Amino acid sequence: xxxxxxxxxxxxxxxxxxxxxxxxxxxxxxxxxxxxxxxxxxxxxxxxxxxxxxxxxxxxxxxxxxxxxxxxxxxxxxxxxxxxxxxxxxxxxxxxxxxxxxxxxxxxxxxxxxxxxxxxxxxxxxxxxxxxxxxxxxxxxxxxxxxxxxxxxxxxxxxxxxxxxxxxxxxxxxxxxxxxxxxxxxxxxxxxxxxxxxxxxxxxxxxxxxxxxxxxxxxxxxxxxxxxxxxxxxxxxxxxxxxxxxxxxxxxxxxxxxxxxxxxxxxxxxxxxxxxxxxxxxxxxxxxxxxxxxxxxxxxxxxxxxxxxxxxxxxxxxxxx
Amino acid sequence: xxxxxxxxxxxxxxxxxxxxxxxxxxxxxxxxxxxxxxxxxxxxxxxxxxxxxxxxxxxxxxxxxxxxxxxxxxxxxxxxxxxxxxxxxxxxxxxxxxxxxxxxxxxxxxxxxxxxxxxxxxxxxxxxxxxxxxxxxxxxxxxxxxxxxxxxxxxxxxxxxxxxxxxxxxxxxxxxxxxxxxxxxxxxxxxxxxxxxxxxxxxxxxxxxxxxxxxxxxxxxxxxxxxxxxxxxxxxxxxxxxxxxxxxxxxxxxxxxxxxxxxxxxxxxxxxxxxxxxxxxxxxxxxxxxxxxxxxxxxxxxxxxxxxxxxxxxxxxxxxx
Numbered sequence: 001x002x003x004x005x006x007x008x009x010x011x012x013x014x015x016x017x018x019x020x021x022x023x024x025x026x027x028x029x030x031x032x033x034x035x036x037x038x039x040x041x042x043x044x045x046x047x048x049x050x051x052x053x054x055x056x057x058x059x060x061x062x063x064x065x066x067x068x069x070x071x072x073x074x075x076x077x078x079x080x081x082x083x084x085x086x087x088x089x090x091x092x093x094x095x096x097x098x099x100x101x102x103x104x105x106x107x108x109x110x111x112x113x114x115x116x117x118x119x120x121x122x123x124x125x126x127x128x129x130x131x132x133x134x135x136x137x138x139x140x141x142x143x144x145x146x147x148x149x150x151x152x153x154x155x156x157x158x159x160x161x162x163x164x165x166x167x168x169x170x171x172x173x174x175x176x177x178x179x180x181x182x183x184x185x186x187x188x189x190x191x192x193x194x195x196x197x198x199x200x201x202x203x204x205x206x207x208x209x210x211x212x213x214x215x216x217x218x219x220x221x222x223x224x225x226x227x228x229x230x231x232x233x234x235x236x237x238x239x240x241x242x243x244x245x246x247x248x249x250x251x252x253x254x255x256x257x258x259x260x261x262x263x264x265x266x267x268x269x270x271x272x273x274x275x276x277x278x279x280x281x282x283x284x285x286x287x288x289x290x291x292x293x294x295x296x297x298x299x300x301x302x303x304x305x306x307x308x309x310x311x312x313x314x315x316x317x318x319x320x321x
Numbered sequence: 322x323x324x325x326x327x328x329x330x331x332x333x334x335x336x337x338x339x340x341x342x343x344x345x346x347x348x349x350x351x352x353x354x355x356x357x358x359x360x361x362x363x364x365x366x367x368x369x370x371x372x373x374x375x376x377x378x379x380x381x382x383x384x385x386x387x388x389x390x391x392x393x394x395x396x397x398x399x400x401x402x403x404x405x406x407x408x409x410x411x412x413x414x415x416x417x418x419x420x421x422x423x424x425x426x427x428x429x430x431x432x433x434x435x436x437x438x439x440x441x442x443x444x445x446x447x448x449x450x451x452x453x454x455x456x457x458x459x460x461x462x463x464x465x466x467x468x469x470x471x472x473x474x475x476x477x478x479x480x481x482x483x484x485x486x487x488x489x490x491x492x493x494x495x496x497x498x499x500x501x502x503x504x505x506x507x508x509x510x511x512x513x514x515x516x517x518x519x520x521x522x523x524x525x526x527x528x529x530x531x532x533x534x535x536x537x538x539x540x541x542x543x544x545x546x547x548x549x550x551x552x553x554x555x556x557x558x559x560x561x562x563x564x565x566x567x568x569x570x571x572x573x574x575x576x577x578x579x580x581x582x583x584x585x586x587x588x589x590x591x592x593x594x595x596x597x598x599x600x601x602x603x604x605x606x607x608x609x610x611x612x613x614x615x616x617x618x619x620x621x622x623x624x625x626x627x628x629x630x631x632x633x634x635x636x637x638x639x640x641x642x
Contacts, residue, residue, distance in 0.1 A: 006432070008432045008433070009429060009431060009432060012429075024429065025427040025428070025429075025524065026426075026427045026428060026429055026522070027429055028351045028352070028353060028361060029351065029352035029353070030349045030350065030351050030352065030361070031349070031350035031351065031352060032349060032350070040349060040351070040361055042368075042427060047363075047368075105347075106346040106347045106363060107346070107347060108330060108333075108345065108346075108347055108348055110330055111327070111329045111330060112329070201347070203346065
């Protein structure tokens with residue numbers, strides 16, 4: 001939830017001059033997205049999301065993100081479509097920031113996901129992997145295995161910011177384990193890599209939109225599933241809901257079959273996904289941005305998820321036979 | 322800019338069941354309004370603002386605020402209209418908060434007001450005073466003269482939170498002066514009492530909406546002008562822009578004539594308006610709400626405005642002959 005960069009009237013008018021969307025009738029900052037500034041923009045042509053990319057998003061990655069959204073939307077996947085300006089480009093600049101105007105999709109994200117939502121999520125994730133598989137651009141996952149140790153080391157401070165020293169040594173041990181056991185050859189392609197409940201809209205018990213592709217990259221498909229198992233299948237009391245996990249995995253394989261190797265590595269991938277989100281949360285916790293309208297998320301939540309997966313030996317723990 | 326209270330899907334559905342607006346298609350928290358939580362709500366019937374009233378707004382005042390908006394809209398003034406539920410009421414409850422669904426008005430607030438905007442503001446303020454004059458409900462101004470000393474005293478802390486002790490004694494002196502010189506018998510009626518640039522929308526160089534009536538009350542019309550002179554006619558370097566002031570006052574009297582007494586008291590009312598906003602800002606500065614996504618505004622800005630008006634002897638300083 002954030003609006004970081006404000007846009008003046010003049011800047012907005014200059015931006016819209018480059019599009020065939022008529023004039024801006026209203027433009028309101030919305031509490032959506034953590035990495036970027038988002039506005040709900042009403043023009044004579046309709047309602048849109050105007051996104052300004054903040055520092056944390058690398059400008060060089062924007063053609064990948066916007067191109068992917070175009071590719072997915074063209075392939076019938078429920079991604080919002082970036083709007084092309086009169087010159088054909090989807091990437092512009094406003095208020096000194098790279099910016100894009102993106103289709104507004106109806107739908108609402110769910111606070112408390114049900115097993116039905118998890119089944120729909122699984123199908124949707126597999127559709128994303130399928131439709132995304134012939135996207136031409138590539139982007140490495142900058143938040144995968146090789147980034148974890150440097151990220152961890154950048155979080156080592158004298159006082160640990162109130163966190164238990166035992167947690168730090170637990171992370172250290174886990175990264176060592178993951179470094180020596182991480183798979184190298186699983187089915188791969190474009191993954192969303194951040195498909196949290198905030199980023200999927202439902203309407204009438206159907207998925208109406210998948211948003212926020214700003215972590216999308218090329219990586220193992222099953223790692224995307226691991227991220228979703230962590231984000232969707234734990235209850236607020238940190239217990240794991242095996243019914244939701246089963247629905248998620250079965251929904252997925254209705255659309256795309258798993259290989260045996262993917263299933264074998266799933267517990268390990270879940271551990272990696274837990275470390276990845278714990279480390280970025282820890283980093284944000286220790287490096288709170290002055291003036292950001294965002295409360296950092298609790299890194300400990302992901303430490304508990306990690307501990308759950310450390311005890312898992314087979315996918316039976318996730319509800320699969 | 323704030324979203325304080327979050328609404329679950331179920332709560333939103335239960336709310337909308339009470340209206341004839343169809344189902345909710347999307348609902349996004351918007352960065353608008355400091356006192357309340359605001360959502361941009363899209364239903365099958367169109368776009369609306371859903372406002373949840375937070376603690377700072379007294380529930381007993383809501384019939385006045387919502388009734389005033391209805392009265393103004395019915396009288397042709399550009400207030401958004403509160404939407405009546407099926408039972409005829411505009412005030413409902415969601416997520417444990419009083420709530421209202423209000424018409425969505427297009428338009429954009431200006432960052433840097435021009436003299437033209439000030440002229441339009443003046444006309445609009447006079448229209449509000451005229452259309453509001455036959456509104457039946459009454460509400461005392463709880464942030465006028467009698468509140469300033471208690472508010473000032475509640476701000477007296479040991480360390481002054483980094484503010485100069487001289488400022489505190491300056492406020493003390495000023496309140497004494499205002500208490501002995503405040504007028505008792507100027508033309509009165511419903512005033513907006515918070516008509517800052519955020520609260521007025523323009524479209525094609527016309528006013529398209531006036532929002533945020535949650536400080537509206539019965540008080541001197543000229544006090545509303547004083548609030549606007551402070552909010553619109555100082556530049557960011559604290560200098561007073563007499564051209565904007567003249568445009569504002571002349572715009573106003575095109576619609577409603579001033580009495581001689583109103584003009585005489587205007588410098589004093591400007592001093593009072595400066596004290597009022599300085600004190601609430603000071604209070605907010607000293608009592609920052611945990612978790613609020615709002616940065617408190619600088620109280621010193623209003624101390625400088627106060628000093629300007631203290632040196633004013635006649636309305637010639639505001640550009641009037």
